[in-house]
Amino acid sequence: MSKIRITKEFTFETGHALYGYDGKCKNVHGHSYQLSVTVIGEPITDTSHVKLGMVIDFGDLKKIVKEEIVDPFDHATVFNKNTPHVDLAIELSNRGHKVILSDYQPTSENMVIDFAKKIKSRLTAPIQLHSLKLRETGTAFAEWYAEDN
Template sequence: MGTIRITKQFSFETGHALYGYDGKCRNVHGHSYKLSVTVIGNPIEDSSHVKFGMVIDFSDLKKIVKEEIVDVFDHATVFNKNTPHVELAKELSQRGHNVLLVDYQPTSEMMVIDFAEKIKARLPKNITLHSLKLQETETSYAEWFAHDN
């Protein structure tokens, strides 16, 4: 058998603000993100194995991405913890909002790098993260490819 890539798609709603940015995105706003996760590996060749013919069970990949990304970021507001937005984050948290403070500017580019590290850490040893595509709007997205990193 050959090496195969499989992709699973996810969606989630997340708010953010870009501190220091010179455009509208400096304001708190949100996106309906679409995340495509592509892994690469060889289908299981053992015909007695319950996952025979699969690179990874889509439900196993879904569990990883849901736990690491979707369940964490969905309906959360993300701020860089090293900006004055921390005061706003504290206020929102005190009012019961789901707020994430991250070590980076929460752009699609930086989020996709963060997501790649989290997903890679959870994949079985025989599966490699090939690429991620994080679509922020209908016409804008950031991509991460293992061969570039």
Template sequence: MSGIRITKQFSFETGHALYGYDGKCKNVHGHSYKLSVTVFGKPIADKTHVKYGMVIDFSDLKKIVKEEIVNVFDHATVFNKNTPHVELAKELEDRGHNVLLVDYQPTSEMMVIDFASKIKKRLPNHITLYALKLQETETSYAEWYAYDNI
């Protein structure tokens, strides 16, 4: 059976600030992110299997990505927990805002690395994470490919 790549797309709204950055993104701001998740595998060949012909059920992939990424990052504000933004984060949390403190500078590049790690852990053994594309704006995105990270 041939190996096939399938892709599911997601969108979510997230705020962030880049501490120490020398441009406008040092200020708290947000993006309408688009995340494309591509996995690789062979379609199920067992004709008696309920998911015959599928690499992975799109709804199964959706469940993983929603639980690990979308439901966590959507309408949250992300800060690097090792910067002075933690004071702002605490103030926002005290006012009822959804704040995420992460171990990295919350750039698209670092977020896509984090997302790849989280998604890979949840995929069935016979499915490989092939690529992620995290689009921050209409013209800017970061991509992660498995073959670049062997």
């Protein structure tokens, strides 16, 4: 049987600030992120299975990514909890804003690593996470590949 890659794309709006950075991104700002999630596996061949011919139901993949990434990150602001930005984060949170305090500097590179861990934890064998592509702008993105990790 052939291995097939299935990709689903997602969009969400997220703000962040890069503490200690020497450019504009040290300021709180946001992006319209585009996330492409690719899984790999073999299509189901059991003729009695309701998902016959699928590697994974796109709806099932959507549910995982929505719960782990899109719902928490959409219209949230991400700050590294190990920086003085934590004071701003607490203030915003106290005023009813959606804030995520991460263990990392919220760059696209670190976010895609975090997203890979979260998605991988929800996939069941034999389906595997193949790759992620997190587009921050129309010309800038970070990619994660299982084969590299």
